[in-house]
Amino acid sequence: MKKIRSGYIAIVGRPNVGKSTLLNRLIGEKISIVSRKAQTTRHRITGILTKDDAQFVFVDTPGFQTKFSNALNRAMNRGVTTTLNDVDVVLFVIEAGRFDAKDRAVMKLLPPDRPAILVVNKTDQLKDRSALLPFLASVAAEHDFTAVVPVSAAKGKQTDELLGEARKHLPNEGLMFPEDELTDKSERFLASEYIREKLFRLLGDELPYATTVEIEKFEVEGDLRRIFAAIVVDREGHKAIVIGKGGELLKRIASEARQDMERLFDGKVYLEVWVKVKSGWTDDERLLKSLGYE
Numbered sequence: 674m675k676k677i678r679s680g681y682i683a684i685v686g687r688p689n690v691g692k693s694t695l696l697n698r699l700i701g702e703k704i705s706i707v708s709r710k711a712q713t714t715r716h717r718i719t720g721i722l723t724k725d726d727a728q729f730v731f732v733d734t735p736g737f738q739t740k741f742s743n744a745l746n747r748a749m750n751r752g753v754t755t756t757l758n759d760v761d762v763v764l765f766v767i768e769a770g771r772f773d774a775k776d777r778a779v780m781k782l783l784p785p786d787r788p789a790i791l792v793v794n795k796t797d798q799l800k801d802r803s804a805l806l807p808f809l810a811s812v813a814a815e816h817d818f819t820a821v822v823p824v825s826a827a828k829g830k831q832t833d834e835l836l837g838e839a840r841k842h843l844p845n846e847g848l849m850f851p852e853d854e855l856t857d858k859s860e861r862f863l864a865s866e867y868i869r870e871k872l873f874r875l876l877g878d879e880l881p882y883a884t885t886v887e888i889e890k891f892e893v894e895g896d897l898r899r900i901f902a903a904i905v906v907d908r909e910g911h912k913a914i915v916i917g918k919g920g921e922l923l924k925r926i927a928s929e930a931r932q933d934m935e936r937l938f939d940g941k942v943y944l945e946v947w948v949k950v951k952s953g954w955t956d957d958e959r960l961l962k963s964l965g966y967e
């Protein structure tokens with residue numbers, strides 16, 4: 674049997690290339706939030722996959738932010754650079770057949786002295802398969818990648834090959850975390866991510882970027898978790914939108930989030946969610962820190 678190796682891996686790429694989907698596929702659990710909308714991953718999320726011969730500790734970084742320039746985006750971009758200098762191998766994800774200025778901007782952040790694997794995702798969407806090889810070659814010519822692996826995160830294609838390539842760069846012998854550890858993020862953090870995911874799914878295009886979630890109380894009583902959460906919005910008008918007509922939308926957000934939490938925590942959840950207005954929260958660095966964004 675091969676020796677167990679372990680190490681840290683970052684997944685980077687422009688928004689919407691499928692980083693969260695890839696992480697979920699590799700870990701096999703719904704830890705990182707996935708949304709059709711771009712730029713939903715604000716926090717650094719660590720997922721851990723332990724196999725017979727390797728332990729992969731994933732650090733999922735936020736998408737490189739170009740859309741809005743405010744304190745929140747600045748904080749997120751700083752996070753990308755810090756993370757990349759702190760891992761053993763970087764998975765740089767792009768979409769098959771597409772490589773644009775935003776991809777290139779993220780590629781420029783790859784530290785020159787750290788192994789990076791070019792992951793070409795969404796191969797299931799390719800119409801013309803013969804175009805794939807020249808495409809891979811043209812992107813690979815722009816950076817010194819240690820490997821190029823085409824995958825489909827959605828269909829789970831070639832993901833074992835990707836792990837095999839990543840394993841080669843894990844520096845440590847033995848496990849870094851207990852075998853059954855899925856993530857080192859607290860349940861409290863995961864609870865807020867689930868609520869945020871519902872906001873992204875159920876609200877319009879721009880509003881979710883101006884909201885965040887605070888878990889005000891998290892109590893555990895045997896198998897029951899009591900969770901009290903506030904959705905923080907920028908202004909009164911937004912509050913009305915999140916609540917919805919007759920409270921319908923808020924009810925739906927809470928009920929869907931609760932079902933996800935019960936599945937993940939494997940126990941009953943009592944969830945209370947309300948909406949709070951804090952104007953200008955996205956532009957206040959101090960407030961960002963207090964909410965956990967570094």
Ligand SMILES: Nc1nc2c(ncn2[C@@H]2O[C@H](COP(=O)(O)OP(=O)(O)OP(=O)(O)O)[C@@H](O)[C@H]2O)c(=O)[nH]1
Nearest residue numbers: 689690691692693694708711712713736825826827
């Ligand atoms: N067809 C296809 N779609 C995919 C694949 N992987 C991801 N997607 C879709 O691409 C969209 C974006 O996926 P995410 O995983 O949220 O992308 P992300 O890179 O994490 O996005 P941010 O969090 O915004 O940075 C979703 O609608 C996914 O379902 C794939 O292999 N094939």
